[in-house]
Amino acid sequence: MDAFVELSAELTGFSAEELRSTGLVEQYRALAQDASHAEIIELWYTGVWRGVIPSSRAYAEGLAWKAVGVAPPGTRAPGFGSWEHRPRRSSL
Amino acid sequence: MRAVVVGAGFAGSLIAKVLGDNGFSVLVLEAGADTDHDEAVERFRASRVKSPLRPYRTTVAAPSSDYLINTGPFDYASPYLRMNGGTGAAWTGITPRMHPDDFRTADIGRGRNWPISYDDLEPYYRAAEWEIGIAADADEQRQHLPVAEGYRYPMHALPRTYLDRVVASVVDGASIDGHELLVVGTPQARNGKPVDGYRPDGNLCAGYASCVPICPEQAKYTPHRTQKRWSGTVELRTRCVVNRVHADEFGRVTKVSYQRYEDDTTGRHTRHEEEADVVILAAHAIENAKLLLMSGLANSSDQVGRNLMDHPALLTWALMPQPVGPFRGPGSTTGIEAFRGGPERGRRAPFRIEIGNWGWGWSAGSPDSDTAEFVAAGLRGTALRRAVAERVSRQFALQVEVEQEADPANRVTLAAERDALGNPRPSLHYGLSDYVKDGLLAAKRVCDQLFEMLKAEDYTSYKPDEERYFEHNGEPLRYWGAGHGGGTHVMGSSRRDSVVDQWQRCWDHPNLYAVGCGSMPSLGTSNPSITMAALALRTADHLVSSRVEGVLGKMSKAP
Numbered sequence: 318m319d320a321f322v323e324l325s326a327e328l329t330g331f332s333a334e335e336l337r338s339t340g341l342v343e344q345y346r347a348l349a350q351d352a353s354h355a356e357i358i359e360l361w362y363t364g365v366w367r368g369v370i371p372s373s374r375a376y377a378e379g380l381a382w383k384a385v386g387v388a389p390p391g392t393r394a395p396g397f398g399s400w401e402h403r404p405r406r407s408s409l
Numbered sequence: 410m411r412a413v414v415v416g417a418g419f420a421g422s423l424i425a426k427v428l429g430d431n432g433f434s435v436l437v438l439e440a441g442a443d444t445d446h447d448e449a450v451e452r453f454r455a456s457r458v459k460s461p462l463r464p465y466r467t468t469v470a471a472p473s474s475d476y477l478i479n480t481g482p483f484d485y486a487s488p489y490l491r492m493n494g495g496t497g498a499a500w501t502g503i504t505p506r507m508h509p510d511d512f513r514t515a516d517i518g519r520g521r522n523w524p525i526s527y528d529d530l531e532p533y534y535r536a537a538e539w540e541i542g543i544a545a546d547a548d549e550q551r552q553h554l555p556v557a558e559g560y561r562y563p564m565h566a567l568p569r570t571y572l573d574r575v576v577a578s579v580v581d582g583a584s585i586d587g588h589e590l591l592v593v594g595t596p597q598a599r600n601g602k603p604v605d606g607y608r609p610d611g612n613l614c615a616g617y618a619s620c621v622p623i624c625p626e627q628a629k630y631t632p633h634r635t636q637k638r639w640s641g642t643v644e645l646r647t648r649c650v651v652n653r654v655h656a657d658e659f660g661r662v663t664k665v666s667y668q669r670y671e672d673d674t675t676g677r678h679t680r681h682e683e684e685a686d687v688v689i690l691a692a693h694a695i696e697n698a699k700l701l702l703m704s705g706l707a708n709s710s711d712q713v714g715r716n717l718m719d720h721p722a723l724l725t726w727a728l729m730p731q732p733v734g735p736f737r738g739p740g741s742t743t744g745i746e747a748f749r750g751g752p753e754r755g756r757r758a759p760f761r762i763e764i765g766n767w768g769w770g771w772s773a774g775s776p777d778s779d780t781a782e783f784v785a786a787g788l789r790g791t792a793l794r795r796a797v798a799e800r801v802s803r804q805f806a807l808q809v810e811v812e813q814e815a816d817p818a819n820r821v822t823l824a825a826e827r828d829a830l831g832n833p834r835p836s837l838h839y840g841l842s843d844y845v846k847d848g849l850l851a852a853k854r855v856c857d858q859l860f861e862m863l864k865a866e867d868y869t870s871y872k873p874d875e876e877r878y879f880e881h882n883g884e885p886l887r888y889w890g891a892g893h894g895g896g897t898h899v900m901g902s903s904r905r906d907s908v909v910d911q912w913q914r915c916w917d918h919p920n921l922y923a924v925g926c927g928s929m930p931s932l933g934t935s936n937p938s939i940t941m942a943a944l945a946l947r948t949a950d951h952l953v954s955s956r957v958e959g960v961l962g963k964m965s966k967a968p
Contacts (some may be wrong), residue, residue, distance in 0.1 A: 337713030341792030355784050358793070363777045365457060367957040373454035381776040387736045390767070391453050394626060397601075398568040399616050400766070401740030404802060 339378035413685040418495020420945040421691030422632035425948035429643035440471040443494035470670040481838035486890025504939035511933025520814030521930035524902040537942035545596035563607035588747040617740040676829030694927035698897035707915040714821035715837035716896035720810040721888035725856040727865035732802035735768035758848025761934035763804035895926035
């Protein structure tokens with residue numbers, strides 16, 4: 318088992334598979350060696366590590382946005398006119 | 410005919426195009442550098458604070474608004490960008506016209522009248538809307554504005570957001586303080602579906618939700634589009650900071666001096682001069698005023714730098730009872746126009762309400778702030794995930810632009826402090842009058858009532874330790890900068906009390922023009938770029954039609 322992924326999943330409410338699909342596990346594991354739980358959550362949810370965004374991928378994969386079910390602004394476009402429609406219920 | 414245009418932003422790029430199309434030889438001198446689009450998008454994504462200037466290349470030699478020095482009771486809150494394309498690269502792309510009453514603000518409210526009317530400008534609004542590429546529906550706009558019969562905007566109105574429909578279903582037809590409410594589509598400078606006969610430049614808006622500060626799809630108009638259409642007689646030189654305009658003993662402008670720099674990180678530069686038959690300053694309201702003051706020109710009225718205005722914006726934010734899907738598509742596609750006029754304008758500033766589609770992003774830093782709040786409250790795992798989803802998906806904001814009247818005490822002067830090129834930094838003395846504060850407070854009360862109608866849970870709070878907080882009549886208030894600086898080379902009907910005439914020509918210098926929002930005697934309640942563009946095209950027309958007897962004729966008539 319991967320202790321960092323397991324802890325991250327427990328803290329964030331996202332599955333190990335969801336976390337791995339961000340492609341950020343290795344980068345975050347290296348950053349978060351002596352991090353508090355709150356820091357680990359902030360990193361996953363907002364892509365911010367101690368005041369800095371370590372990579373544009375960290376921003377694009379922010380879990381806060383995934384929780385809401387929208388892409389972070391300026392990363393992926395939902396398509397012309399998509400904003401007209403009633404939003405989908407989030408998966409939880 | 411040799412024209413020098415100072416500034417390759419919104420107004421400068423438009424005027425250079427018309428002059429170039431009509432055989433002028435045009436040199437555009439831009440203080441800032443070029444920013445590569447892909448690099449800017451990448452910088453936006455990787456920036457912790459996604460403020461308007463953030464994606465763009467900065468240089469030490471030509472700093473943007475972060476080099477302003479505030480000396481007044483309030484901070485001037487609006488950024489601007491010194492870069493090829495200017496603040497027109499980072500702008501929102503919202504383009505409502507001014508209302509006819511907004512040209513008579515002294516008569517019906519506070520401040521100054523324009524020397525021209527809405528009718529004088531109307532044909533140029535149409536020209537600007539086609540040059541820039543505006544998506545709007547003329548019949549819908551006629552609900553609150555006179556738009557010429559038979560006129561079509563070049564693109565159909567963008568689809569409204571889901572949030573707009575939720576708001577409209579509740580407020581349309583209701584009233585507040587005797588004003589009937591109606592949610593009206595806001596004209597947009599981003600690509601929608603074209604009408605017959607119009608070919609959009611660039612892709613359809615894809616809904617990236619980052620129009621400010623950058624549209625990754627390039628569906629939003631920026632001055633770079635107009636620059637691509639410049640004729641071969643227009644030359645652009647970036648990294649050239651004009652620091653003096655020279656006039657002869659008769660007041661006729663002869664040449665400009667500029668400092669050219671190569672590297673981004675030092676003030677190292679070389680000095681140059683360029684002769685011109687006509688000079689057009691299009692460097693931004695504050696930069697135009699700075700340059701006129703540094704040159705000692707155009708100021709017989711003592712109005713250069715004065716009458717600095719902005720739209721102090723009031724933000725209010727709340728949760729809808731149901732998810733509304735924020736952060737999808739443009740920042741705002743509709744507004745409530747009912748408070749832009751009315752008899753109250755004699756007592757307090759009028760305002761325009763934008764329905765804000767990007768959650769509490771601008772007002773409160775969502776969703777990072779929500780996450781931090783829930784984590785601090787001890788939420789973890791699924792409970793945290795649910796709380797963030799539940800909170801953010803219901804967020805919306807009202808963004809209210811309040812008119813600020815021309816007040817000569819709000820002004821740009823030259824600070825003793827110098828920038829890296831040795832030029833004085835702009836010093837701003839800025840304040841809010843009781844007329845503006847009363848408008849902000851009235852806007853707050855209207856927002857309160859709208860939230861109540863919508864059964865929305867109000868989360869608005871203004872705290873004393875926050876920037877730009879103040880109290881008025883015992884009520885906490887706060888304002889944000891809308892990025893709409895103007896008034897600093899004000900237009901008027903008399904040389905005694907204004908800097909430029911109705912053509913944006915300096916009263917004191919027959920061949921010197923100062924163009925842009927700095928010429929506006931009032932800002933009304935509209936985002937000003939489309940009005941700036943209409944004025945620029947009107948000035949360009951005037952320059953083209955008067956060139957024969959124009960500058961040379963005036964020379965022989967000089968005293």
